[in-house]
Amino acid sequence: MRPADAWGAMYEDCAAARRSIDIEQFIFATDALGERFFELLKKKKGDGVAIRILCDAVGSFGLLNSKTEERLKAYGIEIKFFNPIRPWRVGNVSSWFLRDHRKLLLVDKAVAHIGGVCIEDRMKDWRDTNIRITGTVVAEAQSDFDQMWAAVPRHKFSKFKPIFKEGEDFSFLRNSPKPHGRYIYHDLRKHIRKAKRYIYLTTPYFVPSVLLFTALQRAALRGVDVRILVPGISDVRIANIATGSYFLLALHAGIKIYRYDDTRVLHAKTGVIDDEWASVGSANIDNLSLLLNFEGNIKSSNPAFIAELKRQFFEDLSRSELLARAKWVKRPFLLKTLETLTWPIHGIL
Numbered sequence: 001m002r003p004a005d006a007w008g009a010m011y012e013d014c015a016a017a018r019r020s021i022d023i024e025q026f027i028f029a030t031d032a033l034g035e036r037f038f039e040l041l042k043k044k045k046g047d048g049v050a051i052r053i054l055c056d057a058v059g060s061f062g063l064l065n066s067k068t069e070e071r072l073k074a075y076g077i078e079i080k081f082f083n084p085i086r087p088w089r090v091g092n093v094s095s096w097f098l099r100d101h102r103k104l105l106l107v108d109k110a111v112a113h114i115g116g117v118c119i120e121d122r123m124k125d126w127r128d129t130n131i132r133i134t135g136t137v138v139a140e141a142q143s144d145f146d147q148m149w150a151a152v153p154r155h156k157f158s159k160f161k162p163i164f165k166e167g168e169d170f171s172f173l174r175n176s177p178k179p180h181g182r183y184i185y186h187d188l189r190k191h192i193r194k195a196k197r198y199i200y201l202t203t204p205y206f207v208p209s210v211l212l213f214t215a216l217q218r219a220a221l222r223g224v225d226v227r228i229l230v231p232g233i234s235d236v237r238i239a240n241i242a243t244g245s246y247f248l249l250a251l252h253a254g255i256k257i258y259r260y261d262d263t264r265v266l267h268a269k270t271g272v273i274d275d276e277w278a279s280v281g282s283a284n285i286d287n288l289s290l291l292l293n294f295e296g297n298i299k300s301s302n303p304a305f306i307a308e309l310k311r312q313f314f315e316d317l318s319r320s321e322l323l324a325r326a327k328w329v330k331r332p333f334l335l336k337t338l339e340t341l342t343w344p345i346h347g348i349l
Contacts, residue, residue: 006117006130007033013107013132014040020050022145024104024296026059026282027118030068034119038068042075051077054149056100057084059118080152082294097348098177101289102282102296103130106145112138114172114298115280116204116269127260129202129268129312131280131298133170140172144296169302175283175295184283184297185290189215191277198225200313202270205239206230206246207286207349213246217253225256228285229316231266232259238342239286242349244331245339251325258320266316269297270309278306287347 014021014037021044028034045051053072057064064081072079082100105113115130117123175184192199192215199219206228208216220226228250234240247257260266271279281297283289300306342349 003117003123003126003128009132010105010113013111017044017049017107019108022052022106024054024102024145025119026056026101026103027120028055028060028063029120030062030066031121033121037119038072041077045075045077052149053079055081057081058099082152097292099293101293104141104145104296106142109142110134110138112141114296116267116282126265126267129270129280137170137172144172144174170298170300173297173299175290177292184295187299191273192216192219195219195224195273197274200227200272201285202229202268202313203285204231204267205284205286206243207346209287216255220254227256229258229260229320232261233265235265239349241338242342242346245342247323247328257323258317259323261321262319272306272310272313275306276301278309286349288349
């Protein structure tokens with residue numbers, strides 16, 4: 001799907017809101033698209049709808065301390081910014097990392113939109129995945145948003161408790177930098193280790209931890225069909241180079257690498273394993289997302305949901321190129337050198 005489709009659905013649900021709209025976004029731009037949403041939010045606030053906006057201070061830097069922020073607050077809309085970088089906090093490493101990378105919209109505590117789609121017009125032609133969901137899982141996402149909202153002013157996020165319920169058709173899964181809070185990371189590793197038939201992953205950036213990459217290698221070596229879809233072109237050059245540094249090791253283990261052969265940037269973050277587990281959300285398969293950021297994913301064991309994500313994966317593969325080892329080893333020497341130079345910084349990519 002194109003992000004424009006997700007924006008349309010999000011806009012419609014916001015326009016129909018009767019009680020509340022809660023938005024948590026890594027990037028909420030002040031471009032024409034952002035202004036369209038801001039005008040709607042002001043109108044809904046005038047209709048008596050409670051509105052809260054939580055944005056990452058780095059991703060949404062353009063909104064932070066802008067005239068738009070002042071206008072929205074003047075209308076009574078509540079806005080908070082996650083982990084701002086201030087002059088007196090420059091020496092605090094956590095102020096540079098530990099970003100709120102989630103993309104979450106909650107309407108009337110009954111509808112949730114979750115995925116990889118930011119609110120920024122430059123992304124309109126990208127290939128992304130976002131879902132609209134109702135049911136009991138919305139309460140899990142709402143509870144998590146409420147915890148983040150309350151914690152932001154104190155910069156204390158270590159006491160978050162898991163709210164997902166194992167065995168449910170759909171669960172909201174959080175990821176946070178504390179080792180005991182990396183639920184998306186640990187859940188992904190667990191299902192990779194258990195995989196018997198296939199592992200299909202789509203990610204814009206592939207810079208996994210040693211433990212995660214080893215789990216994928218071992219799965220392929222024991223006969224599991226491991227396929228990883230990454231962009232042919234990327235919006236983050238250094239991450240794209242670091243991604244390439246894993247390819248030979250992956251190919252040697254029998255992992256199939258596909259590069260999205262299109263003019264569109266691939267930004268979807270999805271996974272399907274053994275027709276038993278699926279995930280969609282904001283988390284990339286890299287150290288930054290899985291070990292250092294706050295992320296939000298929906299995981300599911302619902303057969304219809306899994307089948308749809310699997311169908312989308314193969315549709316994307318039809319627009320992709322299977323990477324051949326013989327071709328990859330012939331890439332320019334300069335690119336090989338740059339890939340090698342990224343290894344020391346993989347932990348923060």
